[in-house]
Amino acid sequence: MPVPLSPEEAQQFHASDAAPAAYLDLLDAVSFRSAGAGLRLGVFEALADGPLPVEQLAAQTGTDPLGLRILLDALVGYGYLTRADGRYANSANTARWLLRATPDSFAPVLSFWSALLTGWWHDLETSIRSGAPTGDFYAWLEKQPEVLADFQTMLRRLADWLGAEIVELVPVPSDARSLLDVGGGHASYPVAFLTAHPQLRATVVDLAGALAQGARTTAAAGLTDRVTLRAGDLFEVDYGTGHDLVLLFNIVHGYQPAETLTLLRRAAAALRPGGRVALLEPLAEVPERPAGPGEAFVRMFSLNLFHTQGGRAYGHDELVGLLHEAGFTDVRQQVLTRSDTDHLMTAVRAG
Ligand SMILES: C[S@@+](CC[C@H](N)C(=O)[O-])C[C@H]1O[C@@H](n2cnc3c(N)ncnc32)[C@H](O)[C@@H]1O
Structure with missing residues (x-):
């Protein structure tokens, strides 16, 4: 999800050259990558029935509690999750769009593009140089x-x-x-x-x-x-x-x-x-x-x-x-x- 900006920050990044707009792209790229990890690790599905503490979530998803907590905190920062009283929950937008059982779920789209962009776009320069696809x-x-x-x-x-x-x-x-x-x-x-x-x-x-x-x-x-x-x-x-x-x-x-x-x-x-x-x-x-x-x-x-x-x-x-x-x-x-x-x-x- 796009990094939230105050009106002053938006002005600096978007409407002037006072701040490097590429920094927002960097953060958005990490947001996108983290969301793909949340999806593939089953974090959003595990939270479908309500908030959980990190230990329980780690046990349910088969992940390392420390690594998972760091990922979850990033996902809170990016708006995919919320955190209260030591428990994590899906944000309203995640609950609406990223659960696979929802008939118009966005999860297949995010999952597909995440696999493609992280798995294949690493050599984008090669096709632009050669004029041919790399696979x-x-x-x-x-x-x-x-x-x-x-x-x-x-x-x-x-x-x-x-x-x-x-x-x-x-x-x-x-x-x-x-x-x-x-x-x-x-x-x-x-x-x-x-x-x-x-x-x-x-x-x-x-x-x-x-x-x-x-x-x-x-x-x-x-x-x-x-x-x-x-x-x-x-x-x-x-x-x-x-x-x-x-x-x-x-x-x-x-x-x-x-x-x-x-x-x-x-x-x-x-x-x-x-x-x-x-x-x-x-x-x-x-x-x-x-x-x-x-x-x-x-x-x-x-x-x-x-x-x-x-x-x-x-x-x-x-x-x-x-x-x-x-x-x-x-x-x-x-x-x-x-x-x-x-x-x-x-x-x-x-x-
Ligand atoms: C982008 S999808 C479009 C599918 C469908 N026509 C639609 O609009 O939703 C392209 C389709 O072409 C098929 N396809 C691509 N290259 C092919 C090939 N060389 N021989 C047979 N099918 C191919 C793919 O398997 C895929 O189902």
């Missing part, structure tokens, strides 16, 4: 089941939040029969489309680990018989042909333009003439809405994409150019009302 993001994920589960939960919850609006915005003709979701992993978007359009069937292609969540989502929705899950590499796996709609949601930002063009051409070949492709992307042009963290998120996201995948947040015109080059026309773009950063782009396969 294979999805191979890294597939080797870490807990991080993969957090990643999928994060994406699935976002899909549950955005799905209804997207289904309303993407035209699906009444004679449409077939949807292909490329890199659709958790399968929440096809489930939203199939629920709204009972005549549709879906194929989801993704890596095997990601499709495990897709199998759970489709089973929970009672749609197993209308969804085919196909494991394989996006650049090689058979997409089939004659689909009415192809979804490429949060996919192309992981790739350089040449690879994106390959994926768009594969999508075009999988569509019937007149069929539609839909992309969901945080574009480089952040919508000008009332100021919020959207701008900061997209810049961070793009940097992460470049470092871990060799991708980035595309500009609108660049993506339109690639869609045209891949054989699409009638490109349309909308910003979703439920997101600060997500743009929906649709285009039609030329006849």
Whole structure:
């Protein structure tokens, strides 16, 4: 949580050069790292039922009492915990957002980014120097089941939040029969489309680990018989042909333009003439809405994409150019009302 500042301190750090603003970044970085430790050590969950003294908390979390007390005091300083009468408790914000049982818990998001930033961003300079990612993001994920589960939960919850609006915005003709979701992993978007359009069937292609969540989502929705899950590499796996709609949601930002063009051409070949492709992307042009963290998120996201995948947040015109080059026309773009950063782009396969 941001370091609390008096108005005078805020003036010195933010609005003048009287104090080094980087000092706040240092403290915020430690706050973020400490919160990740609190999450991974199970501190917040252990305090879910009420305040505890450090000895009991150490016994419950299997930690060293002295080390834990020092961490807890840091978390008090950063606003994640409170301390009274020798007992520690979750702050109101932690109790609201960081317990995993809460349906819209922020814990999977914090946990995923904590693993990524502490585990991978140590060599950020290397990718900036070389122009290439320093590893294979999805191979890294597939080797870490807990991080993969957090990643999928994060994406699935976002899909549950955005799905209804997207289904309303993407035209699906009444004679449409077939949807292909490329890199659709958790399968929440096809489930939203199939629920709204009972005549549709879906194929989801993704890596095997990601499709495990897709199998759970489709089973929970009672749609197993209308969804085919196909494991394989996006650049090689058979997409089939004659689909009415192809979804490429949060996919192309992981790739350089040449690879994106390959994926768009594969999508075009999988569509019937007149069929539609839909992309969901945080574009480089952040919508000008009332100021919020959207701008900061997209810049961070793009940097992460470049470092871990060799991708980035595309500009609108660049993506339109690639869609045209891949054989699409009638490109349309909308910003979703439920997101600060997500743009929906649709285009039609030329006849
Ligand atoms: C950022 S996620 C997007 C998931 C989903 N489309 C959404 O918008 O929530 C990217 C997905 O692409 C899959 N993916 C990435 N590279 C892949 C590859 N080479 N072959 C197959 N799937 C891949 C990942 O497993 C993951 O499920």
